Amino acid sequence: MNMQDLPLAGTEPHALTADLLAEAHSLAAQSGRPLLEVLEELSALLPDAFVLALSRLMHYPAVTALDLNAMQPLFDRLSFNQAVAMQAVLMQNQEGQVKLVIADPFDHGLQLRLQNSVRVPVQWCLAHRNDIATCLQFHESQMRALDQMHTEDGHGSEDQVPVEQLSLKSISEDSSPVVRFVRSTLYDALKAGASDIHLESTIHGLRVKYRIDGVLNEVGGLSGVMQAEQAISRIKVMSELDIAERRIPQDGRCKVHALGREIDLRVSIMPSVIGEDAVLRVLDRKALSEAQGISLEVLGFAPAMLTQIRTQAEAPYGMFLVTGPTGSGKTTTLYGMISEINTGQDKIVTIEDPVEYQLPGVLQIPVNEKKGLTFARGLRSILRHDPDKIMVGEIRDGETAQIAVQSALTGHLVLTTVHANNVFDVIGRFTNMGVDAYSFVSAVNVILAQRLIRVICPFCKVDDQPEPDLLLKSGLDAQASAQFKFKKGQGCGQCHGTGYKGRKGIAELLLFDDAMRELIVAKAPISQIKALAAKSGTRSMREAGMALVQAGETTLQEINRVTALS
Template structure:
C-alpha cells in the first residue's frame, strides 16, 4: 500500500476530477463550520456527491482499491477471520481469503490507525497479511448486521415504562422504545412498519422484500404511549382519533438519514399506524446495480437516448416503478439537463432535480402541475402517475412539444397499457410517434445463497418453465433440470430469501409497431409485431431467474402468472 499523499485534500481531488464546483466546495466548508462533520460527510448530506463517489475518492487518496459490495459478496471464510467484536468496533469486513498466502482482503470505509491494523492482523495465522479495500460505509454496515446479527431487547424499555413513577420518568423510555423499533425495522430492511391494535394486544409487522412478517406482539396497554409519541414526532394531531391523518418523520439511524411517511387510520380496536421507510441510500440504485439482464439494460439505455416522447412504467403498487424511474433519471441528471418532477409525494430528494409534491391546500394536482412545469424550461419531466384523463392528456402534450416525459400506469402487461391509455382518452393517432416505450415491472425475492436447496424439477415444473419436450420426464432422452427452493437460515432471518430483483417486460415502440398503433390495429396484431420485435414477456423473464437459480418457482408464481405451455 502506497503512503497517503496529504498534499491533495479530498476537496481538491473532487475539484480536479470535475465532481465538485468551487461554489459547492465553499458551501460545504461553510456548513462544516456549523455541523462539525468531516468534509466527505458534509458533501454527502448536501447531496453534492454520492456515497459511492466519496468511497472511490477516498480509495484513490490512500492508493487502495475500491470494491462495490453490491457486486461482490463477502466469502463466509473471510467473514469468520475477524471476530464480531473487532469487526463492529472498527467497522471492517473480511471479504476474500487466500489460504495459500494467508492473505485477507479487508473492506474498510475509513483508513484505520496503525495500532488498529496491528490488532486486526493479529487475527490472522502466523505470517498472514491484510489487503485493504475501500467499500461504502452503508454496505459494510449491512453485511455486519446480516452476518453477525443484532439483538433487539424490548423488555428493559417496557419495564422502564411501567416502573416510572411519573409521566416525566416514562417519557424517555417511550422515546427509546420507539427509536429501538424503528431502528430494528431499518436494520431488517423493512419497507413498511405496521402497528396494528387488536382487542387485547398490539401486533407489529414489517414488510420485508414485499412480504408482511409479524415480528412482535405487545400488550395493548403500551399502545397509547407509543401512539402519542409517534404522532408527536410525526406532526400528527394527538387529539384526533376518528379521522385518518398523514405525517412525516425524519431520524438519523445507523449513521444514515432516514425519512418515514406516516399514516394513521381509525379501526374498531383503535388507531392503526403504518410507516413507510424512505431510506435514500438503499432505495436509489444505479441502473447497472439493479442486476438486469444485459439485453434489458441495453433496451432501457437505447430508449433514454430518444430526444422526446413518453416512456411509461406499468405495474401494481409496490412493484418498484418509481425506484426504477429514479435510476433512469440518475443517468440523465447533470448540470446541462433540467429535470422536473411532480409526485404525490416526493419520497427521495435528489440534488439537481426540481421536485414538487402535490398539494390539496395549494390546489396543485398533476394536470395543473404539468402546466406549471412546462413554463419552467424543462428537458425531462417525471409525472408520478397518470391517474385521470386530464393528467394523461397533459403528459402526452408535453411529450409532443419536445420533452422527454416519464410516468407510471396500472396495467397487467406492457401491451395491456394500450387499453388503459385509450380509457384515459389518449387517441392512437396521437400516441403514434410520441411513445418511446412501455415497461411492465414486477419485483421477485432472491433466494438466499447461504441456504438455498437444490432439487430436480418434476414434469409440472418443467411445463411451467416452458422447457422443450425433450427435457420432460417420459421423453427419451431427457436430462434432469436442477432448480432451487427456499430453505431458511440465520443469514436470511429464516425466510429463505434475501433481497429483491426487478423483472421487466420492455416494449420498445419500433417503426412497424408505431404504424400499427396509428392504424388502431387489434391487440392481437400488436402482440404479433411485438414478438417479431423480440419482446420478452414478464413470464419469460421470471422463468430465466428460476432456471439461473436466482429465485424459486414458488416465488415467481406468487408474482407472475406462469401459464403452462403445451
C-alpha cells in the first residue's frame, strides 16, 4: 500500500496547519527541543500518519518502512556514519532512481550539508526517523554478518602486520570520535574505489581527499588541530610507527578487513610546517581479479598496441621495460603479460614490493628490506633458482639494473618497470645508473610507456564544442578540429557528477632494432632517435590520447592533464 493512501489516525488529513506549525515553533524555541519532535507531539498522529501529513504540508514525497526495505542504500556516496549522524539515507529504487530520504525537513543546515556530501541529482523524500533508524540497523547487521563470516573463515595475517577490522559495527559503536573518524574515512574510501587516501593537516584541522580514477577529490575533514594530531597518531598506531616522532618521514603498512576481504594499506607519514600529512596507498589484491581477471585487456589498450605487446611478451629472452609514474598501471600490465604467457612450461619468478596480486603457478617473492631482502639480493638468488622468465617489480638502483641487464643477456626474459616520463628518457635513466650503453641496447627488446586517462561517462555523454582557447592550447587549428567528434560528460549519479567513469590506457612503444641500437651506442642526439622511432611506427602517448578524443571517448582537458604537447 502506498503511504499516500493511508488513513490518518485521530485527525483529518490536513491536520498539520500553518497555525499548528507556528505553535510548535514557539514551544520548540522555549524548550530548546527539535521542532520536528514538538510538532509530532502536538499533532497526536501515529508515525505513518504524521509523515504523510508532514509530506503534504512541506510538499515532499513520503516513503514507508516497506519502501525503504525495497530499496538499496548507496553508502559509497553518503557513508553509513554520515547517514546515522544526519538521520538521512541515500537510496536507489529498482527503477534506478536515487532518493535522499530525510526525517527532518525543517533543518536547512542539515540539507545544505547533505547537498555538499551527495553532489548528485536526487529526489528528496520524507520518512519517519524511527523507520530510517530501523533501516540503518538492518543494513548494519547485514554487514556485521558478512564481516563475522570472513573472520570465522580464518583468513588471518600471515606476517603479523597489524589488522584493523572495518565494519559498520566498528564505526558506529566505537566510543572514540577520532577512531570513528579514521575508520569511517577508510571504509568510505574503500567503498568508493579510491586508490589513495590523503589526510592533509591545515591550520584549522585535517582535510581528507580520495584519489579516484587518478584525480584527487576532497571529501571532508576534521575540525580542530588537536583532533587532527590524534587522527594522524591513530594512523601511526595502526601501522606500528613511532607516534612521538614528528620531525622525520615514516613509512609503514597495515591490513584491514573490509568488504569481505583483506586489503593492504601502505602508509607514508610526512612532516610539514603545520603538522603531519598521511597518505595511505590502497593495495586491494582481490579486487581486480574478482572483477574481471588480470589480463592485458583490463587497461583497454588499442588493439594494434595489444598485438605488439603480446608479440614482445612471447620473446624467449631479453628485457621488456614498462615505464610511467606511480598509478599508471605498470604492474597490471606486467601481471597481464605473465598471466597470458604462463602456460606451465616455464619457471616464472617475480620479486615485488609488495606482491599486489597472487598469480597461480608463479613463484612470487616480496621484498623485505628490514631483513636484507632487496631487489638486487633477491634477483641474484632468483638466478640460482633456474628461472625462464623473471619479473622485477621496479629497478631503483644501479646494482639492480646491472643484474637485470645481465639476466636478459644470459637467456632469460626479464619483465620490469622503471620510473621515467617517456620511452626516450629510459635510456638516460639507465646511463645515469651506470649501465654500459652497449649492454643496455643488447639486452632491451622493447620499452613501453603508458598512462591511464579518464573516459567520458556513457550515462551522461553529450556533444561538445570546446572553446577556441582550449583548441589552441591543445595544438589544434580549425581545420584539424573539424575532424573531431567532441564529447563531454554532463555529470550524473553514475559518475558522481564528474562527467568521467572509468579509465583507459594509452601508450607509446619503442622497439629496439639494429638501427635504433646503433644510434644509441653512438650517443646520437635525441632528435635523431625520435625521428627514427617515428619512422619505425612509434606513436606518442599524446597521439594515442588525441585518437581517443577524436573517437569521442575522452576530452581535450583530460589529455592535456595527462600528456604534454610536444
